[in-house]
Amino acid sequence: MTKMIPMKERGKRQQRAIRQQPVEERIHNFNEVPLGYTKEDAIYEAQRCLQCESPTCKDGCPAEVNIPEFIKKIVEEDFFGAYFELLKTNSLPAVCGRVCPQENQCYKTCVWNKAGKPVAVGRLERFIADWAREHNVHEESPKVKRKNKRVAIVGSGPAGLICAADLAKLGYDVTIFEALPKPGGVLIYGIPEFRLPKAIVEYEVNEIKRLGVTIVTNFVVGLTRRVDELAEEFDAIFLANGAGAPRFMGIPGENLNDVYSANEFLTRSNLMKAYRFPEYDTPIKVGKKVAVIGAGNVSMDSARTALRLGAEEVHIVYRRTRKEAPAREEEIAHAEEEGIIFDFLTLPTRVFGDEKGNITGVECIRMRLGKPDESGRRRPVPIEGTNFIMKVDMFIDAIGTSANPIVARSATGVQTNKWGYFVTDEKTCATTRAGIFAGGDIVRGAATVISALGDGKRAAKAIDDYLSSGGSLKENRQ
């Protein structure tokens, strides 16, 4: 068994790098880019953890993972124990270990961060979850007494999945309704294979099903069945339908043929597996020279997908600078390594096309940063007279998403704000209608997997409180 190492030794060590697929290879395939830690890497990295008496890393984790404890188990080579420590609070560890913006969370609050070398919690989390999957380790179905209460969950993204898992562990009868044929939400349709292999998502979803959760796919709440109707059949409802509606810039020419929303481009490629066309039936088109608008994760994913589908030159066009870019640092770095060209301080103003509706170019204008706006970020302002034309034959809008109104329209008494997001109590995720809760992107606007997960957990607690104290939608029919 490995041992803790002396404090002095811990101080000398640097963060252990993660093995990666070489750039020349990976830009031609959809295999995962970071290859993960080996056992030796994991132990080496875990040994760096100071096991602080009052650990601050935990404060940075919305899923409240007991970070020092699971890391300690890695040092002790008790991977089994480490896995169950993770599962206590987070049923999606292989996912979170890969896609969480750790630099804003546990890395940021790790004491080693001051020295610029936080413990790589995410990579360790990933290592343990992968180890468990490879060794076929499963969580036991809960031995709790079944409660005679039914909960409906709308949407099977991270918020819905975690809420379902937590409620099932408490003995509730949980059904998730999902519009798409496969559960996982953005994890399945949005985030590409090279960043989050779909087999891993499927595995973690199956683990949640093993807890007794029923997932009904191909079921559009609001159309197949209204929320009001579900309220007659279920004791409580959690709305976690995500912020799935695409946003376009609203500039001329955006309905030309090779203008995609990132949602469409990524859904075709990931969910429908168009990157394997014609083996899979769904087609996708990729230009020679592609412009992707925006600099969030979605934009990096779109750009890197376009590259892998054979684009010769891919630009990320962003009206602010690298510093303001909302993507995870790792995604920006990967995109840069792969040769994606970044056009910062640049704003598209018009898309041009030929008479067949195909794109021939984009007009852009250069920007500079002015005074900070409400978000605290410096507002970009156009510099007059700097218009220029970028010759591209494909344009991907990755400037964010908004609320799809289908679910809200079918839920009487559930209030939304002016952007269509549900109004909820921050602590309990309760909406304005008793017995109906909401969380994840459909409350926050496009946010992160881990914040959706945090909401799902809070909602599960609140639903348990509501039902345990005798509440039920069935009794409060509206």
Added chain:
Amino acid sequence: MYEILRREKWQDVLYSMWLKAPHIARAAQPGQFVILMTDEKGERIPLTIADIDREEGWIQIVFQIVGKTTTKLAQMNEGDELYAFVGPLGKPSEIDKYGTVVTIGGGTGIACVYPITKALKEAGNRVITIIGARTKDLIIMEDEMRKASTELLVTTDDGSYVRKGFVTDVLDEVLQREKNVRKVWAVGPAIMMKVICDVTKPYNVETIACLNAVMVDGTGMCGSCRVTVDGETKLTCVDGPEFNGHLVDWPEFLNRLLKYDQQEKQSLEIYNESLEAEG
């Protein structure tokens, strides 16, 4: 899951199927559609709901073989199950008592305009229905249509049945003869709907076109189905599929329909070759 209860081959390339989907039948209204996938590797295609039975819990669809998905679908048999079948999608038709209305179906559009026609007549309208196809064999659901409407007019492009002419020729005659047509519904190939709009424009009769855009999810998530209506971008799958045809940007819509033309052809060719290779 979504079992094929009945399958009928109506013509060489024209099929109808009845699928078990009680949850969809329960909610479906005229004008709405479904999206299906034959198998896990399949593409998602939208098809209008031709008929439903809430008690028996089935949905009827009618389709013509045009690409790989419809080819695969046609090869499926009674008892087989679809991988995905989701709906009802889109907004229902605005059924109201208008007075005299005209419904037009071209090709498989005849099946799509059937539930709308039926509902309009049930709502107390005088419904004149025009159905047309390239040739006699492609005229479908004639008896059902006759029952569903007040007056049925049939035409074929080649004159092999009833009369020679396009649905637009018949429509023009109807509009000349009837002074009180309040609304027209057109369902069929995009180009047919566009020409119908051109015909009704001078008569100033509101014309609803049922747009068959290229879709992926069908729930407002991807934007693939966007169309410009009255200068504004709309999503066919959630804001439609029915729009005021006089306000639709037809050239853009027609271009967007061809977006994957080459890929679709390639996909079908490879598939047909693989079938031949298997013998």
